[in-house]
Amino acid sequence: MRVAIIGCGFIGRKRARFLPGGTLVACFDVVPAQSKALADETGAHQLASWEDALTRDDVDAVIVATTHEALPKIGLAAIEAGKHVLIEKPAARRAAELEPLIAAAARKGVQARVGFNHRYHPALRKARELVDAGEVGPLMYIRARYGHGGRLGYEGEWRAKPEISGGGELIDQGMHLIDLARWFLGDFADVQGFAGTYYWDMPVEDNGFMLLRTSQKQVAFLHASWSEWKNLFSFEVFGRVGKLEVSGLGGSYGLEKLTFYRMLPQMGPPETNVWEYPAPDESWAAEFAEFVEDVRLRRTPSASLLDAAAALRVVEEVVRSSAPRTGT
Numbered sequence: 001m002r003v004a005i006i007g008c009g010f011i012g013r014k015r016a017r018f019l020p021g022g023t024l025v026a027c028f029d030v031v032p033a034q035s036k037a038l039a040d041e042t043g044a045h046q047l048a049s050w051e052d053a054l055t056r057d058d059v060d061a062v063i064v065a066t067t068h069e070a071l072p073k074i075g076l077a078a079i080e081a082g083k084h085v086l087i088e089k090p091a092a093r094r095a096a097e098l099e100p101l102i103a104a105a106a107r108k109g110v111q112a113r114v115g116f117n118h119r120y121h122p123a124l125r126k127a128r129e130l131v132d133a134g135e136v137g138p139l140m141y142i143r144a145r146y147g148h149g150g151r152l153g154y155e156g157e158w159r160a161k162p163e164i165s166g167g168g169e170l171i172d173q174g175m176h177l178i179d180l181a182r183w184f185l186g187d188f189a190d191v192q193g194f195a196g197t198y199y200w201d202m203p204v205e206d207n208g209f210m211l212l213r214t215s216q217k218q219v220a221f222l223h224a225s226w227s228e229w230k231n232l233f234s235f236e237v238f239g240r241v242g243k244l245e246v247s248g249l250g251g252s253y254g255l256e257k258l259t260f261y262r263m264l265p266q267m268g269p270p271e272t273n274v275w276e277y278p279a280p281d282e283s284w285a286a287e288f289a290e291f292v293e294d295v296r297l298r299r300t301p302s303a304s305l306l307d308a309a310a311a312l313r314v315v316e317e318v319v320r321s322s323a324p325r326t327g328t
Helices: 010-017 034-042 067-081 095-108 124-134 173-185 283-297 306-324
Strands: 002-006 023-027 061-064 082-088 112-115 138-146 190-196 207-213 219-225 232-240 242-247 258-264 271-277
Touching: 010 023, 010 082, 010 258, 010 283, 023 082, 061 258, 061 283, 067 082, 067 095, 082 095, 082 283, 095 112, 095 173, 112 306, 124 232, 124 242, 124 258, 124 271, 138 173, 173 207, 173 219, 173 232, 173 306, 190 306, 207 306
Parallel strands: 002 023, 002 061, 061 082, 082 112, 138 219
Antiparallel strands: 138 232, 190 207, 207 219, 232 242, 242 258, 258 271
């Protein structure tokens, strides 16, 4: 697969390093120095505009790794040009922005994947494998937390500007939590929560608290935070006969690990098994390899535009319900 990357910042450069089954042939960034650096490093062609990627015959797929306000515009143009696309999450600022992309992908017959790379962390993949095998029994609920503490000047960065980002921590790390919860439990019929700004002086939320329930009464209790201070990832899945606990994502989030607590017939202390994953983050490579297979097999990606739209609707409902009420 011959790939163009639009957006050569931190995520775009990371994508360029993990392209199993693909070759980077072109790149563009609104900061020319960034695209030049990536082009010099990889041998790709530095483009004068992102539109140039869509007219090249040697580009099969486009990775869109820009700031949020540009994701749906560039994604839609790539789809209309007949290119397969991998759009970084959240894929848009609002669910409604994805409707034209969903329609266009179906009409053009191209594959459109959203970058929910957390599904491809080995601990979470193993957890899903155990759930699918019935090892923890029918699922009851999920409890998850994800957060970091920002950095000096965080309130002045683009993520703090709603016209660019579309929101704060809910649309940032919260999207990963919502997507993972849906991956295990399915769609949520009841959405409650609160989006609040507790520490950072910004017009978007720095904490999001969510209480989500499926039509089968399964619950996900999620907290995404930009005031965690010590980077944290914790994802617990509770079944009727066991519990799965994923902790860490590697790097500053600590060793990635899955612990399986299996209930014994007599109850009491559970049987415990632990899997540790000290290797470097392989989720980006695993995700792209599956994208290549999506295109080869002409199958709908497992992490699709529909998944992104569903997660964004959860974010929107939590933000809406948090807005101050007016009137008497």
